Amino acid sequence: MENPNRKSLSLIHSISSSSHSHSDFNSLFSHLNTTLISSSPSPSPSPSTNLKFASASLETQFNKPPRSWLKPPNSSALLKNLSVFERALIGAGAGGLAGLFTYVCLHPLDTIKTKLQTKGASKIYDNTLDVVVKTFQSKGILGFYSGVSAVIVGSTASSAIYFGTCELGKSVLSKLPDFPSVLIPPTAGAMGNIISSAIMVPKELITQRMQAGAKGRSWEVLLSILEKDGVLGLYAGYSATLLRNLPAGVLSYSSFEYLKAAVLIKSERPNLEPFQSVCCGALAGAISASLTTPLDVVKTRFNARKDLPPGNFHP
Numbered sequence: 650m651e652n653p654n655r656k657s658l659s660l661i662h663s664i665s666s667s668s669h670s671h672s673d674f675n676s677l678f679s680h681l682n683t684t685l686i687s688s689s690p691s692p693s694p695s696p697s698t699n700l701k702f703a704s705a706s707l708e709t710q711f712n713k714p715p716r717s718w719l720k721p722p723n724s725s726a727l728l729k730n731l732s733v734f735e736r737a738l739i740g741a742g743a744g745g746l747a748g749l750f751t752y753v754c755l756h757p758l759d760t761i762k763t764k765l766q767t768k769g770a771s772k773i774y775d776n777t778l779d780v781v782v783k784t785f786q787s788k789g790i791l792g793f794y795s796g797v798s799a800v801i802v803g804s805t806a807s808s809a810i811y812f813g814t815c816e817l818g819k820s821v822l823s824k825l826p827d828f829p830s831v832l833i834p835p836t837a838g839a840m841g842n843i844i845s846s847a848i849m850v851p852k853e854l855i856t857q858r859m860q861a862g863a864k865g866r867s868w869e870v871l872l873s874i875l876e877k878d879g880v881l882g883l884y885a886g887y888s889a890t891l892l893r894n895l896p897a898g899v900l901s902y903s904s905f906e907y908l909k910a911a912v913l914i915k916s917e918r919p920n921l922e923p924f925q926s927v928c929c930g931a932l933a934g935a936i937s938a939s940l941t942t943p944l945d946v947v948k949t950r951f952n953a954r955k956d957l958p959p960g961n962f963h964p
Contacts, residue, residue, distance in 0.1 A: 737813045738813065748811075751804075753800060753801060761781060799855045811844075814841040814845065818840040834905075835899045835903045842894050850890045854890075889947055900933075904936045
């Protein structure tokens with residue numbers, strides 16, 4: 650009978666020599682696997698000992714990862730396992746980032762809109778192009794970003810609160826058995842707007858006064874309002890802002906949810922593709938804006954009226 654120690658030395662020598670001839674790790678591991686099996690006593694066959702299975706496992710681990718490793722997790726399954734507050738936190742975080750990006754990118758267009766909607770603008774500007782030309786001539790490119798610091802802070806916070814509240818309301822309302830499902834999106838949108846307006850109103854008040862021509866930086870306009878009217882002065886346009894934001898928020902959020910549901914039913918998929926989500930959001934925003942523009946004019950004139958009487962209006 651062969652000495653086991655000699656067999657072990659032979660195994661080590663075999664591995665060492667193999668490492669010089671096989672630089673590839675897979676070849677070395679396969680040679681080691683073959684040597685171990687050939688050098689071991691041959692017991693009765695066991696169903697758990699299978700060389701083919703071991704080789705397949707090796708190839709799977711190092712050469713071709715299983716498709717399940719590369720497949721992204723199912724988002725709908727993950728959301729089902731989240732609590733109501735976890736969904737609200739995710740909605741708040743995503744909504745805050747989305748609001749920051751959207752408001753900052755569209756701020757120049759919002760500045761042009763505000764200048765056109767302010768009382769007395771028809772005596773100064775002929776059309777939209779005239780607003781662009783005169784703003785650029787008087788203040789340069791930075792003139793289109795008046796009040797952007799207030800937008801960065803206020804829009805991030807208000808959007809996070811808005812979408813977080815909408816997700817929270819949608820999750821809670823969907824658990825009520827007697828609540829009509831068709832009323833869940835508009836009710837959740839109304840809840841989000843009412844709560845987020847606590848931050849949205851001061852932000853828009855400061856931003857629109859700066860866009861209309863108020864002198865100074867955002868914090869200087871804020872201090873000016875506080876000195877004249879106190880804290881309640883920041884909410885002077887609350888009723889006008891809520892009059893516009895509430896219908897706009899309900900329409901946009903409801904339209905998005907309804908459009909999303911229609912696309913999901915037609916495509917028979919559990920989730921929207923990014924392009925489909927963008928299209929649904931754009932169409933929902935267009936529907937909301939087209940129906941609430943008159944209310945937006947009222948809100949803008951109310952917010953800009955105190956510091957900017959017609960004689961002190963600046964382009």
